[in-house]
Amino acid sequence: MSSDDKTVKFTGNIGSEPELRFTNGGKAVVGFSLAISDKWKDRDGEWQEESAWLRVTAWDELAENAVASLNKGDRVIVTGKLSIRTYTNRDDEEKTSVEIKADDIGVSLKRAQCVVERIARTNASSKGSSKGGKRPEPEPDYAPEPDASPSYGDEEPF
DSSP states (O other): OOTTOOEEEEEEEEOSOOEEEEOTTOOEEEEEEEEEEEEEEOTTSOEEEEEEEEEEEEEHHHHHHHHHHOOTTOEEEEEEEEEEEEEEOTTSOEEEEEEEEEEEEEEOOSSOOOOOOOOOOOOGGGTTOOOSOOOOOOOOSOOOOTTOOOOOTTSOOO
16 A cells, blocks of 8 residues: 555445536536444443544436435445645635545445445447436346256255
């Protein structure tokens, strides 16, 4: 790993509904806040909690899939590049913003279940060209034979 590598992985809860926008060039971008919380018992046995908030941004198909799949409150795992920037707010105060430019987003299965729906891949010439249309039907990974039924004898398959 090089010293310039800023790849990070955070697990947290989505704090705002993922919001999908499009650039003037038609590229999809989604943004949402992510709460990273840590809980522990102090010396007196009382539960303590500390939270940090990050901004997550994802582009293209990842953005569209995130909006279709995720909601406020969902626990997710986000992998991407860390970006820290300083800016001046309306009150002329200097603030720091921590953002993750997501390479991948997944649902945490620690306290949830999900159903995975594969999305058909598009070729490079049509990438990013769908605008508000219906998603294509996913292509099956295999084509079962019409009359093929597995034979397990007296044993159950699992």
